[in-house]
Amino acid sequence: MISTIGTTAIQAANGRTLSTTAPNSLVMNPTSMLVEMKNFIPSSYTFETKIQKIKQELLTSNLDCTAQDEENEEYLYDMQDLIDHLPKLPEIQQQKLTIPEFDEIEVKATDSVEIKKFIRKVNYEFLGYHCNHKVMDKDCDMVYKNISDLYKSEEFKTYDNFVSLVAKWVWQIRDKDRRGKVWNEQIKPAAFELKKTIDALVVLAGFISMYNAKMNPQCSKCKAAMRKYNYS
Numbered sequence: 001m002i003s004t005i006g007t008t009a010i011q012a013a014n015g016r017t018l019s020t021t022a023p024n025s026l027v028m029n030p031t032s033m034l035v036e037m038k039n040f041i042p043s044s045y046t047f048e049t050k051i052q053k054i055k056q057e058l059l060t061s062n063l064d065c066t067a068q069d070e071e072n073e074e075y076l077y078d079m080q081d082l083i084d085h086l087p088k089l090p091e092i093q094q095q096k097l098t099i100p101e102f103d104e105i106e107v108k109a110t111d112s113v114e115i116k117k118f119i120r121k122v123n124y125e126f127l128g129y130h131c132n133h134k135v136m137d138k139d140c141d142m143v144y145k146n147i148s149d150l151y152k153s154e155e156f157k158t159y160d161n162f163v164s165l166v167a168k169w170v171w172q173i174r175d176k177d178r179r180g181k182v183w184n185e186q187i188k189p190a191a192f193e194l195k196k197t198i199d200a201l202v203v204l205a206g207f208i209s210m211y212n213a214k215m216n217p218q219c220s221k222c223k224a225a226m227r228k229y230n231y232s
Contacts, residue, residue: 026094026143030208031059033151034160047171054167058083063170072177079170083163087201090208092147094215096140097133100222102126102229126229136217146211153207155200162197 035056057063061084065076104127105119150156173183 025096026092028092028147030089030092030147030150030204033147033156034059034163050171051164051167054170055163058163058167058170067173067177068180069177069182071182072173075173075183076170079166079173082166087198087205089201089205090212092143092150092208093212094140094143097136097217097219097222099131099133100129100226100229102129122229126225129225131219131222131225133217133219136219139214139217143211143215146215150204150207153204155203155207158197158200159204162193165193 035052054063058080061080063076063080065073065080067073067076104123107116107119111119169183169185172185176183
């Protein structure tokens with residue numbers, strides 16, 4: 001049996017909760033960085049807080065589109081569709097390498113001299129197995145810097161600004177509806193705004209794919225050692 005050793009403590013980056021799926025691994029949805037979600041204390045429930053909450057609803061495809069006026073309700077559904085039809089960003093993934101830990105092969109009393117000698121040789125080779133992953137681990141440890149770079153990039157700001165704009169439209173529609181009026185603003189963003197946002201998402205997806213390739217390395221030496229041990 002082969003097991004792995006080594007663990008990584010997962011911390012929050014930019015106030016986000018990062019989830020793990022296995023030891024030394026990290027998975028994060030980059031769209032979570034668009035929303036600054038804090039405890040909604042009534043005394044601090046500002047306009048910006050409302051916008052943040054609407055952004056969260058939009059990004060999770062959970063916008064409440066009910067309205068008194070049918071036309072306003074259609075506008076709300078259109079807002080959700082705007083966000084839903086944007087290109088989706090891949091998850092940020094990190095999987096650090098682990099050093100295989102090999103179980104000792106038992107020498108049985110009934111084994112021949114040749115077999116005992118072979119087993120001792122295999123145990124000697126594999127029980128002390130070690131591999132230096134320092135260089136590859138360095139790339140994996142860049143995960144928080146990579147997330148920070150994405151968060152600060154102009155492309156991410158473009159994406160954030162667009163989602164914020166749609167969230168403000170949602171607030172306006174709901175506000176008009178509460179006052180028994182129909183929202184009559186221009187519903188669709190200018191073509192250049194939408195194209196700029198889509199282009200930004202394509203660039204961000206490229207960055208994330210590049211980071212993921214570096215943060216999910218493979219060690220040919222360890223893979224070869226595991227194959228050899230299993231064959232033995």
